[in-house]
Amino acid sequence: MSTIPLDLETDTVVLPPPALSPQVTLERSLKRRHSSRAFLPDALPLDTLSAVLWAGFGVNRPEGHGRTAPSAHNWQEVEVYAVLAEGAYRYDARGHRLLLVSAEDLRRHTGTQDFVATAPLELVYVADFSRMTNVPEEDRAFLAGADSGCIAQNVYLCCSGMGLATVVRAMVDRRRLAQLLGLTSTQRITLAQTVGFPGREASE
């Protein structure tokens, strides 16, 4: 059953306020951080999705401009897409809500590894190069990758603290996924990241 309460009039999912458990300490998160490639297919509860997105690149200052991850020149050029069985959404950090991009299940297109098709949440990091002003063009990909990496590490630490499995991924067919997400010519997929409940790793 879907855990995503999509408002069909506005194509929006309002997320509950992000709440990380007090047990999620930085020490615990750092000690447990690792990459996993085995995920249960179970959907994430909405409050878990809310916490992961907020930790990744949510708004963390009351005036609404500061984010949980740094970005070069404070461009905040990376958009986080959440690809779920129910569809693909863009995370609107200021509104802490999801905006529907596609009602299709695009998870299998978010990477070249088998687990992406069945894990419950695929995050896709998309940099808008048009926001990256006053730098040489050749620096943009590097800086967008660095900014995306900061977000990815936030997600890693949130997941390890909450007992979730995750892996950040560069192995993505960017051209195909960009088409499916309806990206513009100035938008580039930098990385993707799978999140879910831990499954049994092959070596276990």
Ligand SMILES: Cc1cc2nc3c(=O)[nH]c(=O)nc-3n(C[C@H](O)[C@H](O)[C@H](O)COP(=O)(O)O)c2cc1C
């Ligand atoms: C930029 C970047 C790209 C990565 N791409 C992939 C990937 O496409 N697929 C994958 O399974 N792991 C990927 N990883 C995860 C690394 O393989 C993993 O971090 C590394 O083996 C160290 O393991 P650990 O994260 O458990 O410490 C990537 C990691 C980074 C930082």
